[in-house]
Every structure is written in C-alpha cells, then in structure tokens.
Amino acid sequence: MPAGTLYRGREGMWSWVAHRVTGVLIFFFLFAHVIDTALVRVSPEAYDETIEIYKNPIVSVMEYGLVAAILFHALNGLRIVAVDFWEKGPRYQKQMFWIVMGIWVVLMAGAAYPILNHAFREVFGS
Amino acid sequence: MTAVIEEAASGPAPAQKPARDHTPIVITLRIRRFLPDLVGPNGEPPVPFWQDFQVEADPTERILTAMLKVKGEQDGSLTFRRSCAHGICGSDAMRINGRNRLACKTLVKDLDVTKPITIEAIKGLEVEKDLVVDMDPFFQSFKDVMPFLITSGNEPTRERLQSPEDRERFDDTTKCILCACCTTSCPVFWTDGQYFGPAAIVNAHRFIFDSRDEGAEQRLEILNEKEGVWRCRTTFNCTDACPRGIEVTKAIQEVKRALIFRRV
Known part of the structure; x- marks a missing residue:
C-alpha cells in the first residue's frame, strides 16, 4: 500500500523532532554514564579499566556526537523557554532557531579539537 | 489608490505591471484516493492509492479550479469538499505538496509544476472518501x-461597548x-x-x-x-x-x- 507523504513542516517542526531525538539519546547516555560511574563502588580497578575503553577513537567520535546532542538540546531549550515566556517569542521563533544553529555550529567547531584530537592522532599517527 | 493617480498624472506613462503569462500549462495532480466501495473480490477492505491526472491550467489559476476540471471532465468520482471557493468557508482544506492549505487559495504558479502536485486528505481525521474526512x-x-x-446579569438594552x-x-x-x-x-x-x-x-x-x-x-x-x-x-x-x-x-x-x- 503506497503510504501518504511526510508532512512538510518547517523549522518549528524539525527543531521539535531534533529536540526529541537528542533528548532520548542523552537519556540513554545517562544510563551508561551512571553504570560506569557506579563501577567505582565495585572496585577502582574496574572503573579504570572501563575508562580505558573510552580512549578508543570510536568512543571519541561518539563523545563528539554526545556534545552535539547536548548542545542542541540546551540551546533549543533556551529557545523554547523564550517561546513560552517571552511575549514576542512565537513571532521570532524561526530567527531564534537559526541563531541556535549558528551558535551550535561555532561551539561544535570549537569542541572538535579538544575532543577529537586524541582520536585523530591514534588513527592517523602524530 | 492615490499613488496610482499621481503617478499617472506626473509620469510620462503609467507604470505597467509586467504582463502575466497566461499560457496554459499541463500540470499533473497526484491525488491520494480512497474509495470506500472498492472492496476486493474476497472482501478485502478498500485501500488508498495514488492516481495521476493531467490537466491544463493557467499558472494564475487555483488548484481548486484544476481539481474541478478533473472532476468535471475526467473522473466524476473524485470527491472533495468545496463551498464558497474563495477562502472564506473553509471547506477545501487539504494537504497540497505535503502542507495543509486551502485548494482555493493555492495558485498553480506558486507550486513546482515540473513535478506532480501531490494532494492528500488532511491528517488525523478519518478519511471517508478521497479528500473528505470526518470533521x-x-x-x-x-x-x-x-x-x-x-x-451574567441582565442583558443591556443597547450594544455592549468595548474600547x-x-x-x-x-x-x-x-x-x-x-x-x-x-x-x-x-x-x-x-x-x-x-x-x-x-x-x-x-x-x-x-x-x-x-x-x-x-x-x-x-x-x-x-x-x-x-x-x-x-x-x-x-x-x-x-x-x-x-x-x-x-x-x-x-x-x-x-x-x-x-x-x-x-x-x-
């Protein structure tokens, strides 16, 4: 059965979708994070071993993804607060969305070196 | 209006709007149909399907006009609501190229006519037939x-005033x-x-x-x-x-x- 088409929403709809997706991703990260931090109660060695795994380049890339998700969720969250409480927020939501994206791109560029530097050297040699 | 008169009086020639192109073009309407009577041979429930209609339209015409042409000349079973056809009654809301609009306020020239124009019923309400939903x-x-x-209280004898x-x-x-x-x-x-x-x-x-x-x-x-x-x-x-x-x-x-x- 041929399905109906996807609704062609604009900034508002897609920012909401991205907000949900990043929110769920962050939620699952918190599970893993609570487990790895709780390992210190098992034994400091177990904790160190786990953290050692995190030096893997793949994990670095995942961490960069985590930063991307948290940054978007936080910045768009501020936009939503403005839409909720600032009288003119609903009128300027599109402009605010693009401001959010601008800040997000700048911060992601800034986070690239500190987070990916180690992984880059690991993979390509220094 | 005043500006137009002044312009005509002072300027050498009244500023002409660029002539609109009224050359008819052939557009494709890709309409999502649902015929409740279309039960399969073994009693299968009817399923929605896409159907393409080629129709000639002036770029300044509305999608509703093209749909009426389809209904009048090609397939009388095509079903949709429309009453005033001038954007006041709110009968012909439908999803055109993925967005909810009134067919009577959507002009052909504002859509990409190089591709088929998709027309679907509005989402979230039960479809009764083609583009008609249970409102x-x-x-x-x-x-x-x-x-x-x-x-509350007694009705005033005159209008209720408001600033x-x-x-x-x-x-x-x-x-x-x-x-x-x-x-x-x-x-x-x-x-x-x-x-x-x-x-x-x-x-x-x-x-x-x-x-x-x-x-x-x-x-x-x-x-x-x-x-x-x-x-x-x-x-x-x-x-x-x-x-x-x-x-x-x-x-x-x-x-x-x-x-x-x-x-x-």
Missing part, C-alpha cells in the same frame, strides 16, 4: 470550549474560518485525537481575552485539562498552515500564560 471530532472540540458569549484597545486584544483569533488546516497539521493531534487542537484553542482565546465576556475562568479550566493547551509542543505547524495568517501558536502560548499567571 465531527474537530467540531466537537470546538463546541467543548464554548465558543459563544457568556455573561478599540480591548477589541485589538483578540483581533487575530477572530479571523478563524474553522477549516482545520491548523489542527490537522499538528503532530500531537495526529497521534492523540483527544487533544483539543489549535483551532479549538484559538476560538477559546477569542472569548477568553474578550473584555465583554465573563466565561474566561470556565474555558481556562477546560483547557487546563490533560488534553488541553499543555499538549502543545510549539512545533508551529499550525501557524505555518493557517490560511488566514493567524498566529496560532502565539494564541496558544497566551492561553498557557493566562493559566500560569492567572491573569487574562
């Missing part, structure tokens, strides 16, 4: 917010034509048909912020319920879809703030 749940939500003047500022307060939400473009563009409404939806909230807003009305508290109580304004996730699809240009999300946010701060 009853939509109008029930509208009725539930009590969209009429509520007052221009007080009138301005809810001017935007008086423009609603109940076409359901907003409510059926809402992702929350698609998955939760119990949600009052933008249109009902807009019509509640129209009375909540009317200085002559005394039913604001009752309406706010209704919209404070689980399926009321708090279901809104500010996706702004409603604002983008409204053919009357109502800032729907803004109105919903105003109702939310009235609930939080208890101030109308």
Whole structure:
C-alpha cells in the first residue's frame, strides 16, 4: 500500500523532532554514564579499566556526537523557554532557531579539537 | 489608490505591471484516493492509492479550479469538499505538496509544476472518501470550549461597548474560518485525537481575552485539562498552515500564560 507523504513542516517542526531525538539519546547516555560511574563502588580497578575503553577513537567520535546532542538540546531549550515566556517569542521563533544553529555550529567547531584530537592522532599517527 | 493617480498624472506613462503569462500549462495532480466501495473480490477492505491526472491550467489559476476540471471532465468520482471557493468557508482544506492549505487559495504558479502536485486528505481525521474526512471530532472540540458569549446579569438594552484597545486584544483569533488546516497539521493531534487542537484553542482565546465576556475562568479550566493547551509542543505547524495568517501558536502560548499567571 503506497503510504501518504511526510508532512512538510518547517523549522518549528524539525527543531521539535531534533529536540526529541537528542533528548532520548542523552537519556540513554545517562544510563551508561551512571553504570560506569557506579563501577567505582565495585572496585577502582574496574572503573579504570572501563575508562580505558573510552580512549578508543570510536568512543571519541561518539563523545563528539554526545556534545552535539547536548548542545542542541540546551540551546533549543533556551529557545523554547523564550517561546513560552517571552511575549514576542512565537513571532521570532524561526530567527531564534537559526541563531541556535549558528551558535551550535561555532561551539561544535570549537569542541572538535579538544575532543577529537586524541582520536585523530591514534588513527592517523602524530 | 492615490499613488496610482499621481503617478499617472506626473509620469510620462503609467507604470505597467509586467504582463502575466497566461499560457496554459499541463500540470499533473497526484491525488491520494480512497474509495470506500472498492472492496476486493474476497472482501478485502478498500485501500488508498495514488492516481495521476493531467490537466491544463493557467499558472494564475487555483488548484481548486484544476481539481474541478478533473472532476468535471475526467473522473466524476473524485470527491472533495468545496463551498464558497474563495477562502472564506473553509471547506477545501487539504494537504497540497505535503502542507495543509486551502485548494482555493493555492495558485498553480506558486507550486513546482515540473513535478506532480501531490494532494492528500488532511491528517488525523478519518478519511471517508478521497479528500473528505470526518470533521465531527474537530467540531466537537470546538463546541467543548464554548465558543459563544457568556455573561451574567441582565442583558443591556443597547450594544455592549468595548474600547478599540480591548477589541485589538483578540483581533487575530477572530479571523478563524474553522477549516482545520491548523489542527490537522499538528503532530500531537495526529497521534492523540483527544487533544483539543489549535483551532479549538484559538476560538477559546477569542472569548477568553474578550473584555465583554465573563466565561474566561470556565474555558481556562477546560483547557487546563490533560488534553488541553499543555499538549502543545510549539512545533508551529499550525501557524505555518493557517490560511488566514493567524498566529496560532502565539494564541496558544497566551492561553498557557493566562493559566500560569492567572491573569487574562
């Protein structure tokens, strides 16, 4: 059965979708994070071993993804607060969305070196 | 108007608008059909399908005109609602190229005619046939917010006066034509048909912020319920879809703030 088409929403709809997706991703990260931090109660060695795994380049890339998700969720969250409480927020939501994206791109560029530097050297040699 | 007269008097020749291109073009309407009588040989339930119609249209014509041409000349079984055909009655809301619009306010020249133009029924309400949906749940939500003047005491012998500022307060939400473009563009409404939806909230807003009305508290109580304004996730699809240009999300946010701060 041929399905109906996807609704062609604009900034508002897609920012909401991205907000949900990043929110769920962050939620699952918190599970893993609570487990790895709780390992210190098992034994400091177990904790160190786990953290050692995190030096893997793949994990670095995942961490960069985590930063991307948290940054978007936080910045768009501020936009939503403005839409909720600032009288003119609903009128300027599109402009605010693009401001959010601008800040997000700048911060992601800034986070690239500190987070990916180690992984880059690991993979390509220094 | 004044500017035109002055221009004609002072300038050598009145500024001519660039001539519109009225050359008819052939457009393809890709319409999602649903025929409830189309039961399979072994009693299979009818399934929706896409059907293409080629139709000649002037670029300045509306999609509704092209659809009427299809219905009149090619396939009389094509079913859709339309009444005034001038953007006032709100009958012909449909999803054209993925967005909710009124077919009578959508011009051919504003769409990409190199590709087929997709036309579907609005989402979230049960399709009865082709583009006709069951509007009853939509109008029930509208009725539930009590969209009429509520007052107490004796009726005045003359008009109920209101200052221009007080009138301005809810001017935007008086423009609603109940076409359901907003409510059926809402992702929350698609998955939760119990949600009052933008249109009902807009019509509640129209009375909540009317200085002559005394039913604001009752309406706010209704919209404070689980399926009321708090279901809104500010996706702004409603604002983008409204053919009357109502800032729907803004109105919903105003109702939310009235609930939080208890101030109308």
